[in-house]
Amino acid sequence: MIYSMTGFGRGEHSNEAFDVTLEIKSVNNRYCDIIIKMPKKLNVFEDRIKNKIKAQLSRGRIDVYINLDEKAFDNYEVTANYDVLDKYVKIYKDIQARYGLRDDISLTMLTRLQDGIDVSYLERGEEEYWRSIEPALNQAIERILEMRKQEGQQLKNDILSKVESIRKTLIIIEHQAPRIVDAYKTKMKERISELLSELNAELDEIRLANEIAIYADKTNINEEIVRIYSHLEQIGKILASNEPVGRKLDFLVQELNREVNTIGSKSPDIDISNLVIELKSDIEQIREQIQNIE
Structure with a gap:
């Protein structure tokens, strides 16, 4: 499956x-x-979030925005410190008995005693935050994957159409190539015969054949054509795979471009030169599409 970035x-x-x-x-x-980009209190989850995203998205500049609204809650607890209060009460009663005092011990008195009432402040634990972040993260990853998948399919279809266009153009070049040597042979023979007729000399067929053979070797583009067909087949196979393929496709496009440039430099035929321009145009469009493939 092809995914866009x-x-x-x-x-x-x-x-x-x-x-x-x-x-x-x-x-x-x-x-x-x-x-x-997220609230500072969530920084502790940065590695968790990144690892979860990397498990699904292998390439791309990925920006994550997290907004957290914390609802109000009773973040403190008040309790009586009975160990301390019991000691105070015992001391009061001892003093009361010793000196014959009649004042009673009141609630107001007890609640004013230092350390008689404990106030403890509560904080939410990390996992409580994570249990709220993770479902939203999973949902966002699922949706971005679906969007990247849809766009990836469109990129795949466009690349395959360009591959087919290249294949059709290559077939024309393949049929056109043999005519280059035949045309050169005819033209060369006519020019030499014209010159020799002025000198009353005979044509050396063996030497002419050697010259044509050298020319044919210099202008032969069969190897390049075979390699281009092979690269096109590999592109089709890669597009059918279920792994990230952007880098592989980028390499193959570079190879395609190199082979087409070689054909252009070898062939003196104007028609083939024009077809090479078409090939390079299709390859450039493939290259642009590949830049967005994961």
Whole structure:
């Protein structure tokens, strides 16, 4: 399956503690470059988030935006410190008995005692935050994958159409190539015969054949054509695979371009030169599309 590197996914999750909105945007890049913008209190989850994204997206400049709204909650607890209060009460009663005092011990008195009432502040644990972030992250990843998949299919179809165009043009060149040597042979023979007639000399067929053989070897493009066909077949196989293929395709396009340039430099035929321009145009369009394939 071919995936584009361009995509967008949004995930949301709400519970009794948080409202989380998470967005992932990606564009083409040679590597997997993940940039996360989120509240500082979530920085502890940066590696978790990156690892989860890398498990699904292998290439691209990936921007992640996380918004966390924390709902109000009672973040403190008040308890009586009975160990301390018991000691205070015992001391009061001992003093009361010793000196014959009649004052009673009141609630107001006890609650004013230092350390008699404990106030402890509560903090939410890391896992409570993660349990709210993870569902939104999974949803965003799922949606961006679907978008990248759809665009990847469009890129694949476009590349295959260009491959077919190249194959058709190559067939024309393949049929046109043998005529180059025949035309050269006829033209060479006519020119030599014309010169020899003025000198009353005879044509050396063996030498002429050698010259034509040398020319035929210099202008032979059969090897290049065979290699281009092979590269086109490999592109088709790679596009049918289920792994990231962008780098492989980029290499093959470079090889295609090199072979086509060689054909252009070897062939003196104007028609083939024009066909080479068409080939290079199709290859360039493939190259542009490949830049966005994962």
